[in-house]
Amino acid sequence: MAENNYFLDRPVSLNVKNNLLEIEEHMYILDDVKKPNVFRNMFPYSEVPKIPFNDRTVPHNMPRNIWITDTTFRDGQQSRAPYTTEQIVKIYDYLHRLGGPKGMIRASEFFLYSKKDRDAVYKCMEKGYEFPEVTSWIRASKEDFKLVKEIGMKETGILVSCSDYHIFLKLKMTRKQAMEHYLSVVRDCLEEGISVRCHLEDITRADIYGYVVPFCLELMKLMKEYQIPVKVRACDTMGYGVNYPGAVIPRSVQGIIYALHTHAGVPHELLEWHGHNDFYKSVVNSTTAWLYGCSGVNTSLFGIGERTGNTPLEAMVFEYAQLKGELNGMDTTVITELAEYYEKEIGYHIPERTPFVGKNFNVTRAGIHADGLLKNEEIYNIFDTEKFLNRPVLCAVSNTSGLAGIAHWINTYFGLTQEQQLDKTSPIVTEVKKWVDQQYADGRVTVMTDRELVEQIDDACRQLNMPQFRA
Template sequence: MVVLNENTGILEKRCESYTLQDIEKPNLYKDIFNYDEIPKCVFDYKNIPISPAKNFWITDTTFRDGQQSRVPYTVDQILKLYDFLHLLGGEKGIIRQTEFFLYSDKDKEAALGCMERGYKFPEVTGWIRPLSKDLELVKDFGLKEVGFLVSSSDYHIFKKLNKTRQQAMEDYMSIIRKAVELEIKPRCHFEDITRSDFYGFVLPFANELQKLMVESGTPVKIRLCDTMGYGVSYPGASLPRSVPEIIYSLRTLAGFDSELLEWHGHNDFYRSVSNAATAWLYGCSGVNCSLLGIGERTGNTPLEAMVIEYAQLRGTLDGMEVSVITDIARYFEKELDYIIPPMTPFVGKSFNVTQAGIHADGLLKNEEIYNIFNTGKLLKRPVGVSVTQTSGLAGITLWINNNLMLDKNSKLDKKDPRVKKIKDWVDVQYQSGRVTPISDVEMIETIRAIAPDIFILTM
């Protein structure tokens, strides 16, 4: 079928018929994924055009994938985190959905508690295996949407499920049809899509889902699961690893609208954020994330990162309350005893803290020189400095002004003799063999001992 693309004004092929290739031996792409070597990134030089979806949004898997690599959250903790997600996503619901297991009593209690909050966003959805008994759980719970695990690579179909492609697709379609009959919207999680035979299985399966949508009038979503983090965003990269080509093909060849596509990436090769942003740019409306990126192995795409990425790509936060990111980070550290690596962007203790004296000098003159944006205003995290042997007069001055919260009329200059006294004390510490930074408590004690009148400026 040929259709006119309203965005580009040119004709494109849509919904070509792709026949399932029910091969006897699995296609494991061993030329790319030789297990004894680093995976190869192959190029076919196809020019895939950027075609962003009209709307971007974020979905959350903190209470599903995010619980698979840590101590499970308590019900109260889930409710608190759900409240944070609601506040962070804002009234427009940029954080659109969150998903739950429904197997244990605790999972059910938490999901029900979140539903009873009455928030429109994020919508509570479920996740199940493609089994009739699991679907009954969703029906009994009254959820409007559920995600099905529908593994798509031959690694999973042949080696994990011990099935043929035909058997796998028939089993998947059977349970998806049952969901539609029960008026439950299916979300199909194409597990391991970046190692899948796209023309031999992914597109034929997607075409069957497209037919089901036409017949039933029920929307069917596809979640593109980069389960092992193999996806790449490079122009001209080839399938099965190319994020742009995966999304382009599902949109133009299988006819799936952007609103029905969602990217779920892992960070095994440090690409989760760039791949998620690429998914948005090439026509995927949804990106699936977890708070702080916590998840299987190296984790999922950090939700807070995509909040910031949204603002960079759209030029607006669209009502998201970005300062809640800091509240979430503090909750994880203080209430959940979770250690956030200090250099982690946006949430780590040191993400906007400098130890270099030359940087501190620049910050003292104008913090825009060395701070990524107004972190004090947006994240409730004023730019900071750590006092070390390299901090110099500027670093110590900046520490005093920021930590004692001196206003613009009281702020010290690095030429102030009191700053020189404190620097002399710092120098002695490192001349004596110290290697660790000066703690905040030590700095306060030293100021009280050497220059106590500085505290008068805070009154």
């Protein structure tokens, strides 16, 4: 009866999206608890985290326009040696090309603390690119805000940790104290005409309706007051988010996005998801955030980031294409150029089996697969990797490859032009085939590695007094 009485005096309004009458929900106010709520039932720490369900589901609500943002120079730098200024500028150029003329990579965020980082910011801003927009990241500190003002940034991210783990245990504040502190820094930014991006750190362990929604409602009030955009980034800092229908918040990605959009009133275009991969869910959670109301998904090149890393930028490029049926101007061949730049110039090793960029991502090694691949590459290749990534499909060499298979491997591995390509009558192919046959005659059961084949090809070229190939 009490629940029925609760709805008696609530206004009824039309939802213009689904054309249904709805009763207005109550306003969510801050629950200024005396002790931290760390959801010990879900996060026992001495046990593996638990994923409870209540079977409450929310509808799909993908925005008309979705895009990618980048944190390669911020979160991506927190788990590796810092990039040089020149490397940052070069990668920023690549991101601009990859995002295409429609700016599908909408923004890239930078640290401001070191002279190197500030120099990189200046040099990237001097490029004059509309996209990716150069933005900064600071702690919720008035001292940090001085750096933003000095550089003249149009937008800055602010760390506004939202779980009680951070508010009580790290900041040693109450929820009310934390909210008031964060809002004061946000107001300072808005007073200077600087747009704010609030990073809700650790949202998948936060009290969504007791703290996060009330805080975001206050942010939306400030945005209305100053008429300056205030973005909200939902940060799955520990990778606890799940996309399972009916999972309980704060672990439910769609539940969080629904709360931020529907109950806190954050517009789609000001909502962004930032995921981590601790439980192998960064990509699927980021896609889920798109499907349920986020316009922006924050990423890092090759997933490089804190601990297990962030959502890989290149993964979301192809997630976008699969959801929308087009690339909207993105130049995916730049992904391969970036991978080569990281390997050759930065010295970062990309694991061989990494999708889209690993050395072996489109190499088939099973003998029966190789046979099918030689007949028609669509059988065992995910899409036209040569068209989209300048990466022709490769067939590993085994006892079933034959002369044609070895010739195919040499032609594709070394990227030989039509005029340079070898066929099965080539003496180099014949020499390599002799070595391969001997390997299996001696009992070998595994396929040839790239290094072994390159060594044998080099030896054959020397024996035949022919120039060596270079990849």
